Amino acid sequence: MLDFLYSIFVGPFVDMWSLPDFLIQVLWEGFVSGVLYALIALGFVLIFKASGVFNFAQGIMVVFSALTLVGLTELGVPAFLALIITLGVMYMLAFSVERFVLRKLVNQPDIILFMATIGLTNILIGLGQWIFGGETKTMITEQLWLPTGSSVWEPGGGLVIFQHIDIAATVIAVLMIVGLGFFFSYTKVGRALRAVADDHQASLSVGISLNQIWVIVWFAAGIVALVTGIMWGARSDVSFSLQIIALKALPVLVLGGFTSIPGAIVGGLIIGIGEKIFEIYWGPLFGSGVEGWFAYVIALIFLLFRPQGLFGDKIIERV
C-alpha cells in the first residue's frame, strides 16, 4: 500500500528531479503538441463565436487541407502554386458550407447544426479518400522552406533535443495568433466579426451581412486548419488518423471556454503538457496509452466544477 502511494505521490517527482534534462524534453514535447491542439481549438472558437455552430468538421478540415496540398504537389504542381490552390479550395469549402448548409439551417436548434457538421465530416472524409487515396502521405517540408534538422542543448551535462520544425511551428502559431488578433482589432471586417459574435440581431441592424461574415469566418478557420495541417504533417505525416487526434481539441475547448481565443491557447497548452507529463511519469502505473483518454477525463472533471471553462462567458439560463 505504501509502495503504491509512493509511486503515485513521490516517485514521479523524484524521477523529475533526478533527470532535469529529460523533464525539459518532456515539457517541450508537450508544449509543441499543446500549441497544435490550441491551433485546432482556435478554428473551433472562430466559427463558434461568429455563427454559434459547433464545427465538428474542424479536425477533418485540417486533414483535408493538408491532403490537398500534398496531393497537388504529388501531381507535379509547384509547392507555391499548390498552396494558393489549397487556399482556393478552402475558400470554396467555406463558400459552399455557408451557401448550402448554414443558410438553409438558420434558426434551427444548435444540435441540428452540430449534426450537420458531422455529416460534413463524412463528406470530407469520403472526398479526401476518393480524390487523394487513403494511404499515409509525407508532408512537403522542404518545398515549403520549413527547417528540418535539430539542435542540441546541454544544460549541465544533460541532453535536450529541439527539432527545428517544432520551433518553427511555435513561431508560426504565435505569428498567426498575433495576426488574427490584429485582424480582429484593427480592420473593418474584424470589427464586424466581433460585432456578430456579440449579437447577431444588433449587427444585422447596423448593416453587417451575416452571410458574408460566415464565409469569411469559415475561410479563416480553413486557413488555420491548413497551417495546423502543414505543421502536424511535418511533425508526423498526413493521414486520416489525425482526425481522431483532432477530437482532442474538444477537451481543450472545455478547459478554455468555447468563446475565448486566449482560453483555447491556454487550454491547449495545459492539455498538451499535462498529457505528456502524465503519460511519461504516471503512465507506467496504469499501463501505457493513457494519453488517449487523459485529456477527456480532465475535461470531464473540470466540467463538473466550472462548466463555462477558464475564460468562457458565464452560462446564464433564462426562461
Add this chain to the structure above:
Amino acid sequence: MFYREAGQYNTTYEKDMQVFPIKQDKIGIAIWLVLAYLFVPFFGIPGLEYGFAMNAIMIPVLIFTITTIGLNILVGFTGQISLGTGAFMGVGAYACYKLTSYFPDVNIIVLILASGFVSAIVGALFGLPSLRIKGFYLVVATLAAQFFLEWCFIRVGWLYNYNASGAIEVPQREVFGWIVTGPSAEPVTRYLVVLSILIFLAIIAGNLTRGRIGRSWMMIRDMDIAAELIGVRPLTAKLSAFAVSSYFIGVSGALMVFMWLGAAEVESFDVNHSFLYLFMVILGGLGSITGSFMGAAFIWTFPIVLKELGKSWFGINATVMENVSLVAIGVMIVVILIAEPHGMARLWQIIKQKLRIWPFPH
C-alpha cells in the same frame, strides 16, 4: 383509399390507447412479422445468396436496429447527444463474455439480456455529468467514456481472460438443443434469436416512450427548465434515459459479438462506429422507434448496395464506391436535416397521410 380509418370506432379507453389503433396498421405489422418469421428463414432475400443475405444483411441490420433504438432513446427522446455508443456496446459484449465464462451452464439468451444491465450501470455513471452540463459539453463527456472504455478493453486483461490475442472469442452454447452461438451455429438460428430479442425490446421501448417515463424524457428534451417546474425530476429522467439507452446498446453489443461477429477486438467498438450509429438515428428519425428500423436498415445496406451496383454496372472497384457512399451518406444527412429534420420516419408518416385521402385529395 386503402389506408382509411373511417368506421373503426374505439369504444373503450383500452382500445383507444393501444399501440396500433388502426386496423390497417395491425395488418401491416402482421405481414412484416410473417415475412420476418416465415419467409426470410426459408428463402433469405430473393436474388441474394442465402448465407450472404443472412450474415451480411439481415443479422447485422436487426442488431443495429436495437442499437439505434437505444441511442434514439437518448438522442431523439431525451435530447442528450452521445458519441460513446461504440464503447457502451463494448461494455455489453465484454460483460456477456465474462458472464459466459463464470456461468457456463446458464442459458445464453438470459446472459445476453443480463449483460445489458452492466452496460446500463456504466451508462448511468457516465451520464452523471449530464445533470450539470448539456449540449456540446456532454459530447465531451461521452467522448471521455468512449476513449476511456476503449483503453480499458485493451489494458484490463481480466476483461478478456488474459488470452494472448486480446480478443474475446465466443464459446459454443446451446439453447433447447439448438446451437445458438459459436462457429457451428446455423445463420438461421442466430437470425431467429436476434429477431425475437429485437421484437421483445422494441415492444418494451415503444411502451416506455409513450408512457409516463417516456413523456418525462421528451419534456426534458423540449425544455428542461419548464419540465423541472412542472414536476419532472431531471435527475431521474436523465439518468433513467442513460440507463435504458445503455441497456439496449449493451444488449446489441453482446448480440453483435455473440450472434454475428463470433470474435471481437477493440476495433469493433471504436469512435467511428459511434458516428455510424448516430447517423442511423438521424437518418431514421429523431424520436421514432419505426425510424430506428428504417435508419439502421438504410445506413447498413446502402454502402453494400452501392458497392454491388458499382461493381456490376460500371466496373468501379470497391474502395472507390466505399468513398462514394461515405460522401453520399454525408450529403443525405445534411439534406435530411435541412428538408426533414424528423428523418425517414416523418416521410413515412407523410406517405400514410397522403394514402388516407388518395385518390380524392379533398
